[in-house]
Amino acid sequence: MSDTMISIRNLYKIFGPNPKKAMEAVAAGVGKDELLEKNGHVLGLNNINLDMKRNELQVVMGLSGSGKSTLIRHINRLIEPTAGEMIIDGDNVLAMDQKSLRELRRHKISMVFQRFALLPHRSVIDNVGYGLQIQNVGKKEIKERSERWIERVGLAGYEDYYPAKLSGGMQQRVGLARALTTDAEILLMDEAFSALDPLIRTEMQDILLDLQEEIQKTIVFITHDLDEALRIGDTIAILKDGMIIQNDDPQNILMQPADEYVADFMKDINRARVLRVRAIMEPIDPEADGPEMHGSTTLEQALQIFAEHSTDHAVIVNKRKEKVGKLTIEDLIRGMKRPTLQEIRDANDQQVA
Amino acid sequence: MDFFSEFPALSRRDNSALRRFIDNGFRDFSREYGEALENFFDPLLQFLIAFEQLLLATPWPIVILVIAGLTWAGGRSMAITVGAILSFLVIGYLGMWENTMSTLAIISVATLICIAIGIPIGILMARSDRAQGMITPVLDVMQTIPSFVYLIPVVMLLGIGKVPGMIAVCIYAVPPIIRLTNLGIRLVDREVLEAADAFGSSTYQRLMDVQIPLALPNIFAGVNQTIMMALSMVVIASMIGVKGLGIPVLQAISNQYLALGLMNGLAIVALAIIFDRVTQRFGKRLQKHQEQSH
Ligand SMILES: Nc1ncnc2c1ncn2[C@@H]1O[C@H](COP(=O)(O)OP(=O)(O)OP(=O)(O)O)[C@@H](O)[C@H]1O
Numbered sequence: 275m276s277d278t279m280i281s282i283r284n285l286y287k288i289f290g291p292n293p294k295k296a297m298e299a300v301a302a303g304v305g306k307d308e309l310l311e312k313n314g315h316v317l318g319l320n321n322i323n324l325d326m327k328r329n330e331l332q333v334v335m336g337l338s339g340s341g342k343s344t345l346i347r348h349i350n351r352l353i354e355p356t357a358g359e360m361i362i363d364g365d366n367v368l369a370m371d372q373k374s375l376r377e378l379r380r381h382k383i384s385m386v387f388q389r390f391a392l393l394p395h396r397s398v399i400d401n402v403g404y405g406l407q408i409q410n411v412g413k414k415e416i417k418e419r420s421e422r423w424i425e426r427v428g429l430a431g432y433e434d435y436y437p438a439k440l441s442g443g444m445q446q447r448v449g450l451a452r453a454l455t456t457d458a459e460i461l462l463m464d465e466a467f468s469a470l471d472p473l474i475r476t477e478m479q480d481i482l483l484d485l486q487e488e489i490q491k492t493i494v495f496i497t498h499d500l501d502e503a504l505r506i507g508d509t510i511a512i513l514k515d516g517m518i519i520q521n522d523d524p525q526n527i528l529m530q531p532a533d534e535y536v537a538d539f540m541k542d543i544n545r546a547r548v549l550r551v552r553a554i555m556e557p558i559d560p561e562a563d564g565p566e567m568h569g570s571t572t573l574e575q576a577l578q579i580f581a582e583h584s585t586d587h588a589v590i591v592n593k594r595k596e597k598v599g600k601l602t603i604e605d606l607i608r609g610m611k612r613p614t615l616q617e618i619r620d621a622n623d624q625q626v627a
Numbered sequence: 628m629d630f631f632s633e634f635p636a637l638s639r640r641d642n643s644a645l646r647r648f649i650d651n652g653f654r655d656f657s658r659e660y661g662e663a664l665e666n667f668f669d670p671l672l673q674f675l676i677a678f679e680q681l682l683l684a685t686p687w688p689i690v691i692l693v694i695a696g697l698t699w700a701g702g703r704s705m706a707i708t709v710g711a712i713l714s715f716l717v718i719g720y721l722g723m724w725e726n727t728m729s730t731l732a733i734i735s736v737a738t739l740i741c742i743a744i745g746i747p748i749g750i751l752m753a754r755s756d757r758a759q760g761m762i763t764p765v766l767d768v769m770q771t772i773p774s775f776v777y778l779i780p781v782v783m784l785l786g787i788g789k790v791p792g793m794i795a796v797c798i799y800a801v802p803p804i805i806r807l808t809n810l811g812i813r814l815v816d817r818e819v820l821e822a823a824d825a826f827g828s829s830t831y832q833r834l835m836d837v838q839i840p841l842a843l844p845n846i847f848a849g850v851n852q853t854i855m856m857a858l859s860m861v862v863i864a865s866m867i868g869v870k871g872l873g874i875p876v877l878q879a880i881s882n883q884y885l886a887l888g889l890m891n892g893l894a895i896v897a898l899a900i901i902f903d904r905v906t907q908r909f910g911k912r913l914q915k916h917q918e919q920s921h
């Protein structure tokens with residue numbers, strides 16, 4: 275079994291009357307704005323290359339209109355690409371006929387929607403069992419499996435309610451349970467929590483993280499909210515004008531933004547709360563001593579530990595309590611500081627060279 | 628100057644030749660196919676006659692009971708149910724029972740036919756913009772052309788009787804259900820349709836699980852309008868041999884019987900009100916669980 279679940283290669287999507295023709299212009303290097311002005315076509319996705327690891331939570335982030343929804347809908351082929359490849363678990367999705375595509379959507383991929391997209395004429399339990407009903411699973415099994423997931427998302431007792439009678443947060447729990455009930459390996463979530471109040475949203479993120487720990491799915495999570503992305507993403511891809519400009523571990527994105535656009539994105543983030551000490555620690559040396567802290571400690575917590583122990587240095591350990599690095603108060607101060615434009619340019623130049 | 632003061636019309640002789648050509652053509656067509664068409668519609672005729680006979684043969688208290696039951700089942704309203712019972716009692720008391728049963732039979736069967744034809748056509752229209760573009764003007768013509776005009780070809784083809792009457796009623800009454808089925812399906816939330824696709828629905832599953840149920844309130848508004856339009860055709864249909872409340876109205880017009888015309892006219896109105904209220908309330912009930920509670 276390969277490590278990669280979803281592999282996207284040279285994917286382009288152009289909206290308009292004659293995408294094939296516009297594609298020639300794009301291949302020649304015409305950008306989104308120019309294409310719209312000169313050819314009257316919208317460049318939805320521009321040469322996307324992205325590998326998503328099995329059982330990881332991949333976040334795709336970008337401003338409104340950057341192509342997030344377009345991208346996620348290519349994964350289950352709700353949108354046909356203009357050019358490119360989409361490989362899921364070794365299978366070429368774009369080569370599938372209608373029947374295999376339906377099988378893929380029934381068993382392998384499920385989806386959660388921004389505005390819930392529940393069936394208003396069906397009760398909670400019938401909504402949750404919807405995916406199984408499409409697969410013609412027996413009534414009794416549908417009921418059992420639906421009830422299990424209703425319970426798991428905390429909606430026990432609401433089985434017979436209609437969606438309109440539930441709050442937004444509860445409706446999205448139904449949406450989540452509906453997606454989980456088919457036991458698909460891949461879960462697509464298009465701004466699934468964006469329509470919810472901040473408090474409810476955090477609650478839903480907790481539910482998702484909790485579930486992910488337990489059931490280990492490949493999740494593609496779309497959001498335009500950086501806090502959300504940093505909170506839940508194992509990897510974050512940043513999309514701009516249909517192009518991926520960085521795809522990386524959240525810590526790396528904070529420490530080494532690919533360009534000014536990404537850096538600008540990050541500037542309002544409370545780095546002390548998001549950055550972990552393992553992203554800024556120095557290599558271990560024999561003399562290192564001081565209080566021990568885990569690599570996933572946030573800078574804010576590290577500062578607290580420094581204060582409690584009245585020290586200016588500490589040792590970083592991994593899960594097995596092995597020493598992996600050291601941290602000084604200077605490292606902490608440097609970590610808190612946002613990289614300047616010059617530093618970003620220098621770092622990028624170095625990478626190019 | 629002649630050119631402007633007198634319209635450059637076809638000469639009288641040419642004009643009558645043209646009409647004769649069309650008339651003869653159609654007459655030949657009906658001679659050729661009239662019988663085949665009659666055979667085709669024969670099961671319909673038998674069904675209509677059987678249904679009418681059933682209504683007439685059943686003792687009146689049972690008919691009223693069944694009507695009351697249906698009214699209650701559809702409308703869930705005491706007022707409408709009691710109103711329906713009283714209306715039918717008065718209708719019977721004033722000697723209009725048999726005609727009312729005939730009218731009820733033809734309206735019910737016509738409505739069923741309209742539903743059976745209209746919903747599939749509406750679905751087809753919703754699925755394809757081209758179909759919509761072609762069917763919409765036909766519906767416009769069907770609804771605006773004076774009904775007397777299309778009575779002529781129908782009578783030429785099938786003569787006078789129940790079936791041509793029924794066809795005339797259906798031509799007039801079917802457009803609303805087609806239009807509203809089309810509209811209802813087109814108004815279904817895009818995201819819900821996307822969900823149906825994302826979970827791997829086939830086209831048929833999407834239609835049955837999502838599109839039709841969500842379009843149902845609109846489809847039902849169409850059924851309601853179709854029934855109302857069918858009822859408004861009762862008098863015209865009776866001109867070509869459909870029995871029922873329309874016949875006394877026609878007699879009343881030609882003989883200036885005010886009371887007779889009024890009584891039968893009001894009986895039609897009573898039927899219309901009962902049908903309307905029951906179907907409307909039923910349609911509302913279909914939407915009930917979609918109402919926000921907060
Ligand atoms: N069917 C379509 N026809 C034409 N242009 C489209 C279509 N769908 C999307 N677009 C365009 O493609 C671009 C990407 O749209 P997309 O919906 O993927 O953005 P998004 O990142 O999901 O934005 P949002 O945060 O608003 O949901 C936009 O410029 C949009 O206008």
Ligand SMILES: [Mg+2]
Pocket residue numbers: 342343344465
């Ligand atoms: Mg979007």
